[in-house]
Amino acid sequence: MKQHFKMAALSLAVISSTNAFAQDSSEPAYKSWFGGSAMYYNTDESRPFSDGVADDNGLGLTVEYGFRFTQSWAARVEFTALELEYTDNAGNSAEDDGEMTGVDVMYFMPNDQWFLFGGVKRQAVLESTTLGNIGIGKHWDVHENVKIITEIAAYHDFGEDYNDYSVKLGLAVPFGKATPSAPKDSDNDGVVDGKDQCPMTPAGVRVDATGCSVDNDNDGVLNSVDQCPNTPAGTKVDATGCALKDADNDGVVDSKDMCPDTPAGVKVDAKGCTVFDEETVEITLRVLFDNESAVVKMPKDPEISEFAEFMKQYPSTTAVIEGHTSAPGSEAYNMDLSKRRAANFKEVMVDMYGIEGSRLETIGYGETQLLDNGKNAEAHRVNRRISVTVKDTVKVAEEK
Known part of the structure; x- marks a missing residue:
């Protein structure tokens, strides 16, 4: 029953990955990569071998090729030359060379912050066994054409109830970088969306370099709503772009008022300033x-x-x-x-x-x-x- 449950969980993960792949069709940052890594492999202490019992570590060298279907989804094949330590039936420490091959489905987070992976591996060291694996990793940018690989993975044997894990560090070389698409201009005002500070400009409105309506008289009211488009420079205007006639009610229009905040009830001169005795x-x-x-x-x-x-x-x-x-x-x-x-x-x-x-x-x-x-x-x-x-x-x- 336990083995059937594990297989069902793996099948559900594959189905979920397929559905998500169908929904994500965005262009990836790069389309494929080759990589090489050093691996530390830790075996379950209870894992049996025909010639003895597993010890606690092993070392390997891995080569991989990966292909990205979309920005989020990818797959890869791996080959690892693996050396495991074990204790033979006579109680002596021994080691044996072998290999591990397999495939993974990978999911990259937005902006390639990190990725998850899961797959199946066939391991042949002393004896052959099939393992299911899951893990997390990241491709670190160190150069335009080089990335550092870091990964942690856990393995479960399909035939026996034991778990291994591994840590991997290496380098990857990406290929097939995506060609940048032409910048979009959603409101067709001549300014691309990345620079457009007014992305919903109505059709036919003249805009400046930021994509916002031009204000020809610099009164703070856009031309599209300015009912007085030729207001003299420095004139205070209302929401329609027209001059406020006399904000302080002193009898001098604001465009000529040198003292715009004159107190109520006092006499002013031609410049709108208070007359003193x-x-x-x-x-x-x-x-x-x-x-x-x-x-x-x-x-x-x-x-x-x-x-x-x-x-x-x-x-x-x-x-x-x-x-x-x-x-x-x-x-x-x-x-x-x-x-x-x-x-x-x-x-x-x-x-x-x-x-x-x-x-x-x-x-x-x-x-x-x-x-x-x-x-x-x-x-x-x-x-x-x-x-x-x-x-x-x-x-x-x-x-x-």
Whole structure:
């Protein structure tokens, strides 16, 4: 039963190969080859010989001729001069020469990456036996006319239940290389498929060297769909190849608009660029201090925050922080106190609001610039202060 099963499996493989051959009729890369190889042959330890029992190895020299029917399918005949080692009935190591001949059906993978093969061999060493074999191999390209053969094969005896295997290394010389067929041009646009980047070009459309429709006005829209084929160079166009009249709605067509992203609601000149007016901006801040104190009591006061935001909005501005005191006290004391008040306010601007210190200058006036010359508490309160004024001329977009 086991032998019948093995024969049925081999028959099924042959039938499958025949069906696949009928379906594959592509031209092979080369039509035939001659080859020569060295073989290492390993016998099954249980394999019997009439004069003894097989040992574990043998060596052979193989010559072969192969013929490719298609790109995928081929057949070959082989002859191997084989020498096997064995142990004779007296227990001594011995060896005997013989031969192995046979045929294989071969299947090459795409681009000849590797191939599978299977066939029948007749081996005559000490005694004759018929073997079925399967294997895998590759023809390695080393030169236009030379290939390296590498193969591994397994063998099964049809009469006895044992298995051998072999490893083969050699050289093959291919013959009858296929003649390249004329390049195809599927869409008949004059550009072969291998170079055609637009393989489905409609009939009659003019194409460039890549097989794509020509764009005569270089507006990015192919001639086949360009409804405005003579758009001036650099003009922005829509999907039909026609100029966008005024993308930013500033009253200047895009072909003449030098500032294509003008904000909405501002005036523009003939080139589509914003018209600016010069405007003077100014802010004044006054901060009061307690009697004989240089501490800024409320550094997060809204007026102080507003002043800091103004400085950030107009980063080219600078400021002079003026420190003042009321009249009571000595002139020297009041001068020092006014300088400390100005310095402390600068520190708040730098540390709390992130204003660069180089933009802020401080000066102390002591009691020399009183706002109120009175001798009462209210006069003293308004005189204890710092004051700072920032003014700048900036460009502001003119509104429509």
